[in-house]
Structure formats: structure tokens, C-alpha cells
Amino acid sequence: MSRHIISDSSEWTFPLLERFDREIGHLAHNVFGLDTYANQIEVIGSEQMIDAYSSVGLPINYHHWSFGKQFVSTEQTYRRGQMGLAYEIVINSDPCISYLMEENTLAMQALVIAHACYGHNSFFKGNYLFRTWTSADAIIDYLVFARKYIASCEERYGQAEVELLLDSCHALMNHGVDRYKRPSPITMAEEQRRQAERADYIQSQVNDLWRTIPTFGDDGAPDDDARWPAEPQENLLYFIEKNAPLLEPWQREVVRIVRKVSQYFYPQRQTQVMNEGWATFWHYTLLNRLYDEGFVNDGFMLEFLQSHTGVVFQPNFDAPYYSGINPYALGFAMMCDIRRVCESPTAEDREWFPDIAGGDWRKVLDFAMRNFKDESFIAQYLSPQLIRDLHLFTVRDDDRAEAIEITAIHEERGYRTVRQALAEQYNLGSREPNIQVFNVDRRGDRSLTLRHYRHNRRPLGESVDEMLRHIRRLWGFTVRLEGVDDNGRVQLLGEL
Amino acid sequence: MSHFIDRRLNGKNKSAVNRQRFIKRYKTQLKRAVADAVNKRSITDVDSGEQVGIPSKDISEPVFHHGQGGTRDQVHPGNKDFMAGDKVPRPEGGAGGGSGQGKAGRGGKGEDDFIFDLSREEFMDLLFDDLELPNLVRNQLVGSTEFKSVRAGYRTSGAPTNIDVVRSLKGAVARRTALGAPHRRRIKEIEAELEALRARGVAEDDPRVLALRDELDRARTRIAALPFIDTFDLRYQSFVQLPEPTSKAVMVCIMDVSGSMDQARKNLAKRFFILLYLFLKRNYDRIEVVFIRHHTIAQEVDEQEFFYSRETGGTVVSSALNLAYDVLRQRYDSSMWNIYAAQASDGDNWDSDSVVCRDLLAEKLLPLMRYFAYVEITPRQHQSLWYAYQEIAGAHRHFAMREIDGPEDIFPVFRDLFKRQPA
Numbered sequence: 001m002s003r004h005i006i007s008d009s010s011e012w013t014f015p016l017l018e019r020f021d022r023e024i025g026h027l028a029h030n031v032f033g034l035d036t037y038a039n040q041i042e043v044i045g046s047e048q049m050i051d052a053y054s055s056v057g058l059p060i061n062y063h064h065w066s067f068g069k070q071f072v073s074t075e076q077t078y079r080r081g082q083m084g085l086a087y088e089i090v091i092n093s094d095p096c097i098s099y100l101m102e103e104n105t106l107a108m109q110a111l112v113i114a115h116a117c118y119g120h121n122s123f124f125k126g127n128y129l130f131r132t133w134t135s136a137d138a139i140i141d142y143l144v145f146a147r148k149y150i151a152s153c154e155e156r157y158g159q160a161e162v163e164l165l166l167d168s169c170h171a172l173m174n175h176g177v178d179r180y181k182r183p184s185p186i187t188m189a190e191e192q193r194r195q196a197e198r199a200d201y202i203q204s205q206v207n208d209l210w211r212t213i214p215t216f217g218d219d220g221a222p223d224d225d226a227r228w229p230a231e232p233q234e235n236l237l238y239f240i241e242k243n244a245p246l247l248e249p250w251q252r253e254v255v256r257i258v259r260k261v262s263q264y265f266y267p268q269r270q271t272q273v274m275n276e277g278w279a280t281f282w283h284y285t286l287l288n289r290l291y292d293e294g295f296v297n298d299g300f301m302l303e304f305l306q307s308h309t310g311v312v313f314q315p316n317f318d319a320p321y322y323s324g325i326n327p328y329a330l331g332f333a334m335m336c337d338i339r340r341v342c343e344s345p346t347a348e349d350r351e352w353f354p355d356i357a358g359g360d361w362r363k364v365l366d367f368a369m370r371n372f373k374d375e376s377f378i379a380q381y382l383s384p385q386l387i388r389d390l391h392l393f394t395v396r397d398d399d400r401a402e403a404i405e406i407t408a409i410h411e412e413r414g415y416r417t418v419r420q421a422l423a424e425q426y427n428l429g430s431r432e433p434n435i436q437v438f439n440v441d442r443r444g445d446r447s448l449t450l451r452h453y454r455h456n457r458r459p460l461g462e463s464v465d466e467m468l469r470h471i472r473r474l475w476g477f478t479v480r481l482e483g484v485d486d487n488g489r490v491q492l493l494g495e496l
Numbered sequence: 497m498s499h500f501i502d503r504r505l506n507g508k509n510k511s512a513v514n515r516q517r518f519i520k521r522y523k524t525q526l527k528r529a530v531a532d533a534v535n536k537r538s539i540t541d542v543d544s545g546e547q548v549g550i551p552s553k554d555i556s557e558p559v560f561h562h563g564q565g566g567t568r569d570q571v572h573p574g575n576k577d578f579m580a581g582d583k584v585p586r587p588e589g590g591a592g593g594g595s596g597q598g599k600a601g602r603g604g605k606g607e608d609d610f611i612f613d614l615s616r617e618e619f620m621d622l623l624f625d626d627l628e629l630p631n632l633v634r635n636q637l638v639g640s641t642e643f644k645s646v647r648a649g650y651r652t653s654g655a656p657t658n659i660d661v662v663r664s665l666k667g668a669v670a671r672r673t674a675l676g677a678p679h680r681r682r683i684k685e686i687e688a689e690l691e692a693l694r695a696r697g698v699a700e701d702d703p704r705v706l707a708l709r710d711e712l713d714r715a716r717t718r719i720a721a722l723p724f725i726d727t728f729d730l731r732y733q734s735f736v737q738l739p740e741p742t743s744k745a746v747m748v749c750i751m752d753v754s755g756s757m758d759q760a761r762k763n764l765a766k767r768f769f770i771l772l773y774l775f776l777k778r779n780y781d782r783i784e785v786v787f788i789r790h791h792t793i794a795q796e797v798d799e800q801e802f803f804y805s806r807e808t809g810g811t812v813v814s815s816a817l818n819l820a821y822d823v824l825r826q827r828y829d830s831s832m833w834n835i836y837a838a839q840a841s842d843g844d845n846w847d848s849d850s851v852v853c854r855d856l857l858a859e860k861l862l863p864l865m866r867y868f869a870y871v872e873i874t875p876r877q878h879q880s881l882w883y884a885y886q887e888i889a890g891a892h893r894h895f896a897m898r899e900i901d902g903p904e905d906i907f908p909v910f911r912d913l914f915k916r917q918p919a
Binding site (some may be wrong): 002012014017018021035040041045048050062063067068069071072079091095102117163170171173174175199314316317318319343390391392395396398399402403405407408409411412413421422425430433452455457458460461462464466467470 | 506521566568573575695
């Protein structure tokens with residue numbers, strides 16, 4: 001058996017990496033049936049890794065001070081040894097780009113190849129959110145376009161001006177996402193061609209919208225009591241890009257770029273548990289298989305298992321270093337649990353998961369990976385067994401009550417409550433404040449009214465004033481933020 | 497199917513631009529931090545990078561997020577003895593309760609300073625920023641030492657003006673000799689063979705002789721075809737930059753530490769001393785600094801005591817000048833040392849002492865000095881010392897005096913100094 005062993009050393013070399021990639025790729029594609037984009041694996045040093053971190057993981061991005069801040073802070077914590085760097089960064093593109101860090105040992109490189117190049121990669125290619133919302137083949141091109149465009153704006157209009165605009169756009173980044181419409185994928189050449197057309201067109205549209213002569217309805221009276229937009233708009237950046245009265249065409253394009261980048265990350269924010277769980281599950285499965293087939297020795301496995309257990313460690317709620325649920329731990333546990341339900345279901349599993357109990361785990365996992373996001377994945381697949389294993393419980397914190405209440409624990413009558421609460425915890429819609437464009441006073445002072453719809457009476461944080469300043473900078477006229485409570489009462493939160 | 501790329505040799509500083517922008521944006525906060533840092537460190541140590549911190553709340557990027565309050569349900573792992581329906585007192589800090597709103601870390605480490613490693617250039621830039629130094633001077637201060645070109649042998653590439661003719665021609669001779677050698681050897685052989693044939697009485701038009709003669713001609717042509725000089729032969733004189741060796745200087749810092757000099761004034765004086773130190777450092781290899789502080793009596797002290805201990809009492813400036821004179825006479829021979837002095841004071845002096853100071857300076861100290869700068873840090877009316885010094889200011893070109901209200905006034909004091917320095 002030992003004649004198969006790829007290497008006894010912990011030093012990596014390019015031929016060894018290629019060998020590992022070949023074996024892991026063979027297992028992933030031919031034995032386990034993973035479908036992936038082609039891989040582009042880049043070996044970089046730790047400083048380059050910090051560079052990659054600081055442009056939010058993108059290999060190329062426009063310049064902005066906030067990335068510099070990120071860089072400085074990452075560099076600091078790394079230098080002081082407070083934080084290890086991630087072993088890898090992987091980019092949802094076609095080919096799928098993964099970064100391996102030079103300092104890793106051979107075992108770590110193999111882990112990263114299995115985790116990123118086959119785990120994440122197949123998730124990017126298969127999951128419906130990524131398929132719907134991102135265009136893996138176009139993203140790098142688009143970023144090149146964005147970088148060039150913003151650089152040309154800086155040349156023409158001054159760096160300070162562009163920076164102010166980007167600051168404001170970044171502040172609204174999480175509110176610059178289309179949740180229900182598919183954006184069309186286009187390449188850079190196409191993007192550049194369209195850009196010029198778009199600038200002219202949008203400007204003409206905006207001017208039309210803001211004509212100063214009032215229009216009259218059929219009955220001859222000005223129809224100014226109608227709200228506009230007729231339906232509330234939740235994509236604030238999109239609304240601003242299309243309708244802000246004073247923005248120049250280039251400013252609209254910059255808003256659009258930020259919006260596109262935000263859109264690109266939208267699926268990642270919704271599939272953290274699944275994505276990491278999936279990748280972790282596969283590196284675990286693939287490397288164990290390598291071991292079973294005698295490609296790696298015990299030392300390799302010990303090193304791999306040590307870092308694997310570190311990654312999936314879940315401290316209890318009362319541990320001093322507890323900081324919420326570890327997405328790697330939860331995701332990995334759920335993936336393994338699904339496999340267990342398929343391979344050796346108990347009576348309870350048969351009752352809860354009649355569709356999948358005893359099924360082919362590869363097919364079941366593949367289906368789960370393709371068709372869910374964190375919220376629905378948990379709501380669908382979190383099993384009573386796992387709730388017991390993790391000792392999950394729900395806590396309700398109501399500021400009107402004296403004490404916090406334990407609402408459900410890992411017992412028969414609590415399973416559904418726990419599962420629902422955990423799923424809700426990963427619902428972006430309830431994690432982020434729900435703020436929508438409610439009205440624009442088109443005939444009067446052109447003021448913009450936003451509404452925050454409160455959920456469970458949760459108020460907005462202290463950043464409201466600063467945020468209003470940013471929105472006002474984009475909109476150019478008075479901006480008003482109103483809060484709507486659970487009973488529909490409206491209250492003014494701020495005006496600028 | 498997979499494609500490996502080694503990117504390790506690519507540039508590391510992809511984020512340099514972003515970092516610069518970050519610094520630019522938070523310049524005011526950084527400047528404050530740099531000023532604090534300067535006050536903490538020693539004059540002779542000022543010429544390096546520094547870690548500075550700025551409060552992280554000043555550099556936040558706002559987003560809309562949920563605040564405290566309302567009702568929220570959280571799922572936690574690791575239940576031990578809770579039952580459904582238990583009421584638990586709300587924990588402080590919210591480990592079990594209200595933390596984790598999807599923005600982990602926002603509440604926890606919000607107050608930490610954001611620590612920054614500034615490079616030497618960045619640090620100096622911020623330090624000099626409000627001194628209103630002209631760019632040239634700033635560059636001179638920040639820039640490295642003067643360099644001198646020194647010959648360092650020969651090289652095979654360079655500018656045409658640096659071609660060394662003799663050396664190149666020597667190379668050409670060697671090349672021609674080396675490349676012609678086989679042909680010459682062959683010529684010798686052919687001539688020997690011809691000689692042998694002739695000795696045996698072979699006729700001149702014998703085909704063997706003709707063939708040999710033919711070959712002889714060819715070999716001679718080959719030798720003639722060797723270029724006289726080739727680019728391969730060219731040698732250029734090589735020059736390296738060596739730091740210009742300079743001599744040594746001593747800098748005497750004299751400061752009034754009577755009660756009226758508060759910490760703010762001392763810090764201003766410190767900036768002034770730092771600037772002088774850096775200026776000297778650019779010009780001299782070795783610098784020694786003498787700190788003399790005085791109230792009614794003068795003392796030579798170390799830097800720490802110089803800037804940070806306070807005394808009260810009257811002021812007799814001449815005591816310090818006398819001490820400076822003694823120190824210089826005993827330890828720093830003016831023929832070996834370039835002597836600079838800077839005096840900072842709030843202008844207070846015991847009345848009849850000012851005339852003594854003036855005479856002391858004009859007769860004893862100034863003849864030894866390369867430069868003497870007097871700065872008066874006072875918002876009030878000038879007093880006797882200022883007027884006494886004014887009398888000698890005109891007569892001595894290497895004496896400068898200024899009044900300083902704020903940091904931006906420090907530079908003008910140096911202007912004369914820089915002007916006279918034919919660098």
C-alpha cells in the first residue's frame with residue numbers, strides 16, 4: 001500500500017501539488033460526481049494574501065481608502081499574531097481562481113485544494129443563487145471595466161469627488177441588491193459599449209422625470225396626490241442611480257458599479273453555512289478517501305485532522321470565546337447528518353425525512369446544494385438528532401420583559417421552534433433593516449422619503465444621522481427617514 | 497483541467513494605493529497621533545517610522561443596522577440545564593442574550609485604537625506638515641544623505657560618454673587574437689607543408705600546391721575579416737554612489753525651564769530642536785547633543801529631564817550661556833567640531849542680566865559658532881532679553897532670532913540657515 005504514498009515530506013513542490021490535484025480531482029469528478037468549473041490555482045505569499053483580503057477577496061478592484069483600512073488592520077492583527085490568515089481565498093469565477101498560501105505545508109495545500117478547488121468550486125457552479133445572480137464568466141471582466149472606469153473618473157473629476165461618492169455608495173451597499181430579478185450577464189466589451197449609450201439615455205430620462213411643468217390628468221387637475229414611486233422600492237442604490245435628480249452621468253455609472261459588486265456578493269451572504277459546510281464536508285470526505293486508498297500517510301492525516309477539527313469547532317454559549325454559531329461547524333454537521341440520514345436512518349429520521357431516509361446520499365446532498373440557501377436549507381434539513389447533538393436552544397430577548405426567556409430546547413416539543421428560529425436567524429431579510437423608498441415629492445421640494453419597516457419592534461442603530469448624510473449627498477435634496485412600527489404607526493426618525 | 501500559477505514573484509504592494517488614500521483621508525487624526533508620538537520619543541530617535549493609533553470610531557463606515565431593543569430570538573448551542581419556559585436574568589454584555597446581530601465585533605471591540613505602522617517617510621511627512629516647510633527643504637530633510645559618484649571598475653553596458661577607449665581597444669585586441677588563432681595556426685601549418693613540398697621539389701603549379709595556396713588565401717581573408725572593434729569589446733567606466741563622508745557637529749540646546757514655560761511651550765520648543773537636529777543630521781555624520789536648562793542656575797542634563805521636569809523660580813539666562821561656553825571649551829574644540837546652538841525661552845530674564853547675555857554671546861559664544869538660533873515662545877510683549885539680542889542680530893549673520901506663536905512660525909527661523917548653506 002505504501003508504494004502509492006504521494007509524499008512523506010511536509011514540504012510542497014509544484015509537481016506534488018499537481019499530483020494531489022490530479023488524485024483529488026479524479027475522486028471528486030469520477031467517484032463522487034462533483035461538477036466544477038476549471039481550476040486556476042495561484043500560489044501567493046502571505047503579504048499578497050493580505051492584499052487579496054483587503055479588496056474583499058477580489059483579485060482586482062477599484063481603489064478606495066476603505067480597502068486600505070482593511071489592509072492595515074489585517075496586516076496589524078496578522079503581524080501581532082492575533083489572527084492567522086485564512087489558508088485560502090476562492091473566487092467565484094470561471095475558471096475558478098483559488099489562492100494557496102506559500103507558507104502552508106503540503107497537507108494544508110491538499111486540504112485547501114480539496115476544500116476550495118472542488119468544494120467551493122462545485123458549490124459556485126451548482127447552487128441556484130450563484131447561477132441566478134452572478135455571472136462567473138464575466139465577473140473578472142466587469143471588475144477590470146469598473147477599475148478603469150473609476151480611475152478615469154478620478155482623473156477627470158478629482159479623486160476627492162469620486163471618493164465622497166464611493167463612500168456614500170458603500171454605505172448603501174447592502175441596500176443595492178435586486179432580490180427578485182435576474183440581472184443579465186454581459187462581458188466587459190459589451191459593458192463599455194453600453195455604458196456610453198446608457199449615460200445619455202438615463203440622463204434624458206431623469207430630465208424628463210423632473211420636468212418643472214406639472215402634468216395634468218384627464219380631468220385637468222394636477223395629479224399630485226399620487227405617490228411616486230407607486231410601489232415602494234427596496235433597492236435604494238438602483239432607485240438613486242435611475243432617479244436622483246442631480247447626479248451626473250458618470251456618477252450614475254459609479255453607483256451602478258457599486259451596485260453590481262454588491263449584487264455579486266449577495267449570494268455569498270445568503271449561503272455562508274451551506275457553502276462552507278459543503279466545502280468542509282468535501283475536503284473531509286475527499287482526504288479520507290485519499291487515505292483509504294493509501295495515497296497519504298498517518299502523519300498527513302493527523303495534521304489534516306488537527307486543522308479540520310479547529311475549523312469545525314463549536315464552543316458552547318457559555319464559553320468565554322463564544323461568538324455565535326460557527327457556520328463551518330453547523331454546515332459540516334448538517335451535511336454529515338444528511339449523509340447519515342440516507343445511510344443509516346433511525347425511526348425518527350424516517351418520520352421526519354421520509355423523502356430522503358435511506359436514499360442515495362450523493363443525490364440527496366447534490367439536490368440540497370443546488371436548490372437551497374441557508375435559511376431554507378436549515379428549515380428543510382436540520383434534524384432532531386442534530387439539534388440534540390448540538391444542544392440547541394432558543395432564547396427570546398424582549399426589552400419589555402424583566403428577564404430573557406428560554407423558549408425552546410432540544411426536546412420533542414421544541415424541535416420545530418428551534419429549527420424555525422435558526423432558519424430565521426439566517427434570513428437576510430430579517431437580519432438587515434428593511435428600508436424602502438416610500439415617496440418622492442416630485443412637485444414640491446423634491447424630497448425623498450424612506451421608510452423603515454420595523455420587525456419585532458427592533459429599532460435602527462445609532463448610525464441613522466450619518467446614513468442620512470450619505471443618502472442626501474446622493475439624492476441632492478431633503479431626505480426623510482420614517483419608521484413604521486408593527487402596528488403601522490409612522491414616526492419620523494430623521495430628516496436632513 | 498487544473499492550472500497552477502506561481503504568483504509569489506508578483507508585486508506585493510497591490511494595496512499601496514489604497515493605503516496611501518487611507519492615510520490621506522485620516523491625516524488630521526494621524527497628525528495628532530504623530531504629534532503625541534513625537535512628544536514621547538527622544539530627539540535623536542525621531543528619524544524613524546512609528547506606530548500610531550487613531551480611535552476606530554473616527555474611521556467607521558456606517559451602514560444601516562439594527563440597534564438594541566425590540567424582540568429577538570436567538571439560537572445558541574450547548575444547553576446544559578435550561579428547560580423551555582425558564583426565565584434567566586439578562587446577562588451583562590450579552591453573551592447569552594442580545595449580542596450577535598449579524599454584525600459581530602461592532603459592540604465588542606469598538607473602542608480599540610486602530611494601530612498604524614507608518615514608514616519613516618510617512619511619519620516625517622506628517623510631522624513636518626504644519627511647519628510649512630517648502631518642499632525642497634522637506635525633501636532635503638526627509639531624503640537620505642548626499643551621495644558622491646565613485647569609480648568602481650568597468651562594466652559592459654552604460655552611456656556612450658562613459659566608454660573607456662583604452663580598455664575597449666585592449667579587449668578588441670584580445671578578441672581578434674583569440675578568434676584569429678585557429679586560422680593563424682592553420683596558416684603556419686600550410687606554410688610548413690608548402691615548405692616541405694617545395695623541399696621535395698614539387699612544381700609551383702602542382703594541384704596540391706595550388707590547393708594549399710588557395711586555403712592560405714582563405715585563411716588570410718578570414719583573419720582580415722575579423723572586425724577591428726565590436727560592441728562586445730566595449731567597456732564602460734562604472735560609477736557607484738557612495739555616501740558623502742561629512743564631519744561632526746555638536747548641537748547645544750538651551751532652554752528656560754522656569755515656571756512660566758509650560759508643557760505646551762516645551763513641546764513647541766521640542767519641535768524646533770527636532771528640526772534643527774534633523775537638519776544637522778543631513779549635513780553631518782556624527783552629531784552630539786548637549787542639553788542645558790536653566791532657571792537662576794544652569795545645569796547640563798539628559799533629554800528626559802530637559803523636556804519633562806519643571807522648576808520654578810527666577811531666570812538668569814547668562815548662567816546657561818556661561819555653562820554652554822564652558823562645555824564647548826572643555827569638550828568641543830571649534831576647529832574639530834561644527835557648533836550649533838539653539839536657545840528657547842519665553843523671554844523672561846532678570847533685568848540687568850540681559851546686557852550680560854548680549855556681551856557674552858557676542859564676544860565669547862558667537863565666534864565659536866556656525867549658527868545660533870534664539871526662539872522666543874511668548875504671546876506677550878518682548879522683554880529686555882529680546883531687545884538686548886536685537887542689538888547684536890544685525891552684526892552677526894549667523895545669529896537668528898524669532899518669535900514663535902505656533903508651529904507654523906518655526907520654519908522661518910530656519911530659512912536664513914538654509915539660505916546660507918550652499919549645499
